[in-house]
Structure formats: structure tokens, C-alpha cells
Amino acid sequence: MEFMSNIGSGADIYRPSLFELIAQEKLREMIRPALRYILSVYAQRYPRYLLRIVNRYDELYTIMMLFIEKHYLKEWSASFAENFYGLKRSRLLKIKLNLPEAVPDKELRQLRDKDIWSSLFFLVGLPYIKIKLDDLYEKVSGGAGARLLGEMFPIRDNFNEGHLQLNFKERARRLLRSLFRNFYPWVNAIYYGSILIFNIFYVYDKTPYYTPWLKLMGIRIQRMSAQDYREHYIRMNQQRPSLNLQGMTRLQATRYLLSIILSRGFDFLKILLPMSIFFFKFLEWWYSSEFSKRASGDNDIEMPPPDMIPPDSRGIPLPESTNICPLCTNNLANPTAIPSGYVFCYTCIHHHVEEFGCCPITLIKINIDELRRVYNSTM
Known part of the structure; x- marks a missing residue:
């Protein structure tokens, strides 16, 4: 070397x-x-x-x-x-030092x-x-x-x-x-x-x-x-x-x-x-290879999504359309999902979770780290 x-x-x-x-x-x-x-x-x-x-x-x-x-x-x-x-x-x-290189x-x-x-x-x-x-x-x-x-x-x-x-x-x-x-x-x-x-x-x-x-x-x-x-x-x-x-x-x-x-x-x-x-x-x-997928053999089995948590009576009401943010009641901008299963604008839900630390609909506790960006080509 x-x-x-x-x-x-x-x-x-x-x-x-x-x-x-x-x-x-x-x-x-x-x-x-x-x-x-x-x-x-x-x-x-x-x-x-x-x-x-x-x-x-x-x-x-x-x-x-x-x-x-x-x-x-x-x-x-x-x-x-x-x-x-x-x-x-x-x-x-x-x-x-005033010495030769070897000294x-x-x-x-x-x-x-x-x-x-x-x-x-x-x-x-x-x-x-x-x-x-x-x-x-x-x-x-x-x-x-x-x-x-x-x-x-x-x-x-x-x-x-x-x-x-x-x-x-x-x-x-x-x-x-x-x-x-x-x-x-x-x-x-x-x-x-x-x-x-x-x-x-x-x-x-x-x-x-x-x-x-x-x-x-x-x-x-x-x-x-x-x-x-x-x-x-x-x-x-x-x-x-x-x-x-x-x-x-x-x-x-x-x-x-x-x-x-x-x-x-x-x-x-x-x-x-x-x-x-x-x-x-x-x-x-x-x-990341096909060999691992073939060896596992159970990757084709799709797990059904879990049931959505019902809204709390003390939370905010749900909008009529799924393309509407429940917080600002406008069309979703940068849709972001939270663990309760509901989707909001990133700006709205980020500020809400930072202030109150809970889902605005179900009132379950969540953290900023649990926000997930949603990519949907139909929106």
C-alpha cells in the first residue's frame, strides 16, 4: 500500500x-x-x-x-x-532543526x-x-x-x-x-x-x-x-x-x-x-436480488390493510371527499399519512403534531417521525 x-x-x-x-x-x-x-x-x-x-x-x-x-x-x-x-x-x-534529513x-x-x-x-x-x-x-x-x-x-x-x-x-x-x-x-x-x-x-x-x-x-x-x-x-x-x-x-x-x-x-x-x-x-x-425472493417463497402473499381507527367525537369532522384536507378543508397539498390512517396536507399536519402531538381526528398520540409522504398520481 x-x-x-x-x-x-x-x-x-x-x-x-x-x-x-x-x-x-x-x-x-x-x-x-x-x-x-x-x-x-x-x-x-x-x-x-x-x-x-x-x-x-x-x-x-x-x-x-x-x-x-x-x-x-x-x-x-x-x-x-x-x-x-x-x-x-x-x-x-x-x-x-538545522540538521541533515537523516538526522x-x-x-x-x-x-x-x-x-x-x-x-x-x-x-x-x-x-x-x-x-x-x-x-x-x-x-x-x-x-x-x-x-x-x-x-x-x-x-x-x-x-x-x-x-x-x-x-x-x-x-x-x-x-x-x-x-x-x-x-x-x-x-x-x-x-x-x-x-x-x-x-x-x-x-x-x-x-x-x-x-x-x-x-x-x-x-x-x-x-x-x-x-x-x-x-x-x-x-x-x-x-x-x-x-x-x-x-x-x-x-x-x-x-x-x-x-x-x-x-x-x-x-x-x-x-x-x-x-x-x-x-x-x-x-x-x-x-435485493431475485434469488432472495425465490428462496422466501411467500412474497406473493399480500396482507390486507388494517381497519381504519374510527374518529373521536372530540376530534375534527371528516370532509366529504378524500382529496380534501380535514384541517384546512382545501385540496391536499403534499399529502401525508399518519399512523391513524388519515391523510392531510404536510404543512397542516406537521404544525398540528408539533403543537399537540396527536391525530386531529382520532386523538391518538403520534410523533413528527411517524409522518409519511404519500405519492398518488391521481391527485
Whole structure:
């Protein structure tokens, strides 16, 4: 991997190309959905054992990657994906040493504990925060369909004065949701825009960092040399004492064997995690192919639709035509269905559910996430 072509790298043979750096980024990004998909498939068969794991997948995955990345940063001075592509992290000295190229102190460029923990934050912590913020934005913005159709509406405050006084916390929560909904797209644009700018500068050799996070840490990515691999294995052999369990206590022997198992297990992940991506792609192809449909054999059976929930006497009346929105009594615009089985204009039902949290006809409780866009060519 360390001998791939390096476009725009100049004379530094250890400076990786942007293609290598993006490839290792994509590898790290694909592991999360691959493992989630595999767990989701098997959770349908074994819900008793796997359903809780699937529900807490983001937190469990973050904890797992925290241990994995910490191991690779300590042992290889690289993240898991960087090590897979033969890359390493080294500190970029802020002072210029008046020494030949072969003399600079290698120890000064090695990662310190501070560098390892800051790398862990940007490798594991920041992606977790980003995913949670993206999920929150999906909830407060009404989903991708609302953004695609431009249905971004302000929160209406058509309550009476007494209701406002009783619900100050609710008004504050809605104000924060509105501010987040309006400003998060700009934060997202700055996030990806800064990465793109650093990528462009890196291609033209204007900066040794390809992301702003590396700039903040003062760390650059380099290719590993044959000498780096040699020094690593020599260091590992020196740290690992000879296997002489007779001179150890039971606790020492258990701790020693456990450290060997964990070390070998982390090294095996270099094969296991990329294989999970290929398995994910295979399952994705299988469940979308004709072979899966033929194997199941029961896809032709159509389940009858459930009975519609009857209207509540305290709810709003139903219109005479199904093409009329019960809330605004106009023709349906962007028809949207709710779990009770009734269809409304997206704007009307979004505002109603956001304010009252129930179906206006049956009065059953529903959430914004349960709104479903209806596509009907006859309307």
C-alpha cells in the first residue's frame, strides 16, 4: 500500500496521495453501516439477544472503536484504517532543526499521550457527535422529504396567554429547536467546506495537513517505511517476555495470557473488519436480488390493510371527499399519512403534531417521525 502513486507529492516519497487518505477515510466510514446492517439482519432472527445491541448500536460501536483505535495508535502510531493502508501519524515539529534529513530526532516526532487522546477525540468522539446532531436535525426538520420540498416552516404560537404562561419550558424547547433547525445547515456547510479546502491545499502541496483536525493537533500522515515495520516487530518482541508460566503466579499468568489474546485479537481485526464490509455488500445484494425472493417463497402473499381507527367525537369532522384536507378543508397539498390512517396536507399536519402531538381526528398520540409522504398520481 505504501508504494501507490502519489499525485502532487513532490520529492517526499513518504507523503501519501490524497487518494490514499480518502480511501482510508472511506474504509473507516463504511465499517459502521456494515456492522449495523449485519446486526439488523440477525436481530430479526434473534431479537432476544441482539435487539438491545441494535438499539444502542451507536454508543456500543463508539466504545468498541475507542479501544481499537487506542490500541493501534499506541502500537502503530496510526488509526485502524491508516494502518490498513500502511500509513502512520507523526508530530510535525514547529521548530526547524538545522540538521541533515537523516538526522532529525525520531523520538520528537512520535505521538505522545496528549496526541493519542486528541486523535481519539477526532477519530471516535467527533463522528459520534456528528451522527447524533444529524439524527437530531432529521427529527426537528421533518425529514429529508420536507427539506427536498422546501417545507421549512416557523413554529406557530397560536396559544392563549394563559397557556403560554403555563408552558414556558415548552416554548424555550421549541425556540431552541427552531434555532438549531435554522443554523445547523450552516454549521454543516462549514464542517464539510473546511475539509474540502484543506483537501485542495493538500493536493497542491500548500499544507502538510489534509483535514483541519490534523492542523489543530499538529500531526501529519505519512507512509510507513520498511524500517518502521522492522522497529515495530523488534519492539514487540522485546516487550513480550518468554513464555515461562511456571515462574508466574496465577494472576500474573492470567494477565499475561489475556494481554496476548487481546493483542492478537486487535491484529486480527485488520482482516475481520474489512471482511465485514464485503459481507455487508453481499447481504445488500442478496436481499435485493431475485434469488432472495425465490428462496422466501411467500412474497406473493399480500396482507390486507388494517381497519381504519374510527374518529373521536372530540376530534375534527371528516370532509366529504378524500382529496380534501380535514384541517384546512382545501385540496391536499403534499399529502401525508399518519399512523391513524388519515391523510392531510404536510404543512397542516406537521404544525398540528408539533403543537399537540396527536391525530386531529382520532386523538391518538403520534410523533413528527411517524409522518409519511404519500405519492398518488391521481391527485
